[in-house]
Amino acid sequence: MKAMFGPVIFHLLLFCASQTFGVQIQSVPAVTSDGVIHTELEQTVSLVCQLDGGHEPPVNEELVWLRNGAVVSLTEGNKKGRSSVCVTPVIYGDNGATFTCHLSKNATVTASVTLNVTYHPQLSGSEEVAVEEEAELVLQCDSWANPPVSSLSWTLNGSVVDLIAGGFTLTNDGFTSKLTADFVEKGLHEGTYQCIATSPIYGESSRQFRVTVTEKTLKLPLNPIIAGVVVVCLTAILAVVSRWDRITKCCR
Numbered sequence: 001m002k003a004m005f006g007p008v009i010f011h012l013l014l015f016c017a018s019q020t021f022g023v024q025i026q027s028v029p030a031v032t033s034d035g036v037i038h039t040e041l042e043q044t045v046s047l048v049c050q051l052d053g054g055h056e057p058p059v060n061e062e063l064v065w066l067r068n069g070a071v072v073s074l075t076e077g078n079k080k081g082r083s084s085v086c087v088t089p090v091i092y093g094d095n096g097a098t099f100t101c102h103l104s105k106n107a108t109v110t111a112s113v114t115l116n117v118t119y120h121p122q123l124s125g126s127e128e129v130a131v132e133e134e135a136e137l138v139l140q141c142d143s144w145a146n147p148p149v150s151s152l153s154w155t156l157n158g159s160v161v162d163l164i165a166g167g168f169t170l171t172n173d174g175f176t177s178k179l180t181a182d183f184v185e186k187g188l189h190e191g192t193y194q195c196i197a198t199s200p201i202y203g204e205s206s207r208q209f210r211v212t213v214t215e216k217t218l219k220l221p222l223n224p225i226i227a228g229v230v231v232v233c234l235t236a237i238l239a240v241v242s243r244w245d246r247i248t249k250c251c252r
Helices: 002-018 222-250
Strands: 022-028 036-040 045-052 063-067 082-087 098-103 110-118 126-132 137-142 151-156 168-172 176-181 191-199 203-214
Touching: 022 098, 022 110, 045 063, 045 098, 045 110, 063 082, 126 137, 137 191, 137 203, 151 176, 176 191
Parallel strands: 036 110, 126 203
Antiparallel strands: 022 045, 045 082, 063 098, 098 110, 137 176, 151 191, 168 176, 191 203
């Protein structure tokens, strides 16, 4: 009896194994062995998901795409057996996005890839800055990049900014570098500043700030002036009304 059922069970298992399909994702640019696709801003990423079982896939087997867990809308002709998704142009928000493809009837049969979008700090050009003496000077530049910048420095007239001598405060939260002077002096703070960021991939990028220090202007308090004008106007109006009453009485 065992000898009779043995071959039957063997062929049944072999049949089931031949009907087991997985899914695989191919891409341009190519996906790495750890499931990452390296790309840049404004580029195009093409993804293709197809059944992979060593045999011709059934034509009625539908595929589903997800982006960070949300279903991607597909046309009817782009679901069965083979399905493609195009990301164009690549934007900042695509960095770290995970695209997953799975069988519509069995979500456990799945494959995923993750986008790694590289970009340099958005530093370029120059800016004219005018600030009054004894006022606050604030200069800032974006250091947001992928991979993160390896260094960021500030120069004044070609030399590294002396934070202590210039009374500067320098802060950097990983996204923005900010150089601040609380009490501006013309001989100390006027000149050309440069913010220089170094990327391990894209090299150096920079932005200039041409700072002009102007004389301090006398600023009169606005509220007391307005109050004084109102009082003078009301006094004048009351004087005219009073004078008019006297003239009217004399003419009777």
